[in-house]
Amino acid sequence: MSNIVVVYHSGYGHTQRMAQSVAQGAGAQLLAIDADGNLPEGGWAQLAAAEAIVFGAPTYMGAPSWQFKKFADASSKPWFAQTWKDKLFAGFTNSAGVQGDKQVTLDYFYHLAMQHSGIWVGLGMLPSNTKAAQRNDANWMGAYSGAMAQTPSDASVAEMLPGDLETARQFGERVASTARRLTK
Numbered sequence: 001m002s003n004i005v006v007v008y009h010s011g012y013g014h015t016q017r018m019a020q021s022v023a024q025g026a027g028a029q030l031l032a033i034d035a036d037g038n039l040p041e042g043g044w045a046q047l048a049a050a051e052a053i054v055f056g057a058p059t060y061m062g063a064p065s066w067q068f069k070k071f072a073d074a075s076s077k078p079w080f081a082q083t084w085k086d087k088l089f090a091g092f093t094n095s096a097g098v099q100g101d102k103q104v105t106l107d108y109f110y111h112l113a114m115q116h117s118g119i120w121v122g123l124g125m126l127p128s129n130t131k132a133a134q135r136n137d138a139n140w141m142g143a144y145s146g147a148m149a150q151t152p153s154d155a156s157v158a159e160m161l162p163g164d165l166e167t168a169r170q171f172g173e174r175v176a177s178t179a180r181r182l183t184k
């Protein structure tokens with residue numbers, strides 16, 4: 001089995017639920033960035049050992065949360081030594097708006113992966129965008145560069161949309177199957 005780590009921040013639990021779906025699909029370990037923007041003990045070693053790293057954060061004010069950015073800045077240490085070079089990378093985000101500037105967050109994850117000389121894995125799923133499309137179809141959000149979820153601002157974690165969570169799960173499967181192909 002591939003060694004995949006989903007490293008994420010979630011302020012209020014919604015992005016954490018999405019992270020759990022990605023991890024379920026990928027057979028990945030979850031690594032939470034805490035409210036102060038720090039990893040738990042052993043977190044950096046977990047990332048160093050990973051074949052694939054999946055970034056996740058809510059979109060706050062049109063970008064990843066500051067806690068994720070603090071983690072990203074702290075990753076300048078592996079960047080200096082290029083120790084994450086040639087790992088697979090992927091990303092996901094969740095926000096209240098259907099658009100809400102989520103793409104900026106995915107783009108940030110992509111650039112972070114490129115700074116680490118990684119290999120980017122996109123969503124790999126056609127959008128559900130016909131007249132017959134239903135909100136809970138896989139990739140109703142129409143994303144390409146990573147997985148997106150939209151959670152209304154007054155929705156609880158339990159009320160997250162099953163279609164978005166299923167999209168996240170399938171995205172995790174894709175990261176895992178790509179990792180298997182590259183490492184066999």
Ligand SMILES: Cc1cc2nc3c(=O)[nH]c(=O)nc-3n(C[C@H](O)[C@H](O)[C@H](O)COP(=O)(O)O)c2cc1C
Binds near residue numbers: 009010013063099
């Ligand atoms: C400080 C802050 C900024 C936010 N900015 C945006 C935004 O730019 N676009 C958007 O669509 N939603 C925005 N939201 C809504 C969150 O993305 C949304 O509530 C999300 O589900 C929160 O995920 P979490 O529970 O993992 O923190 C913002 C929420 C907060 C608290």
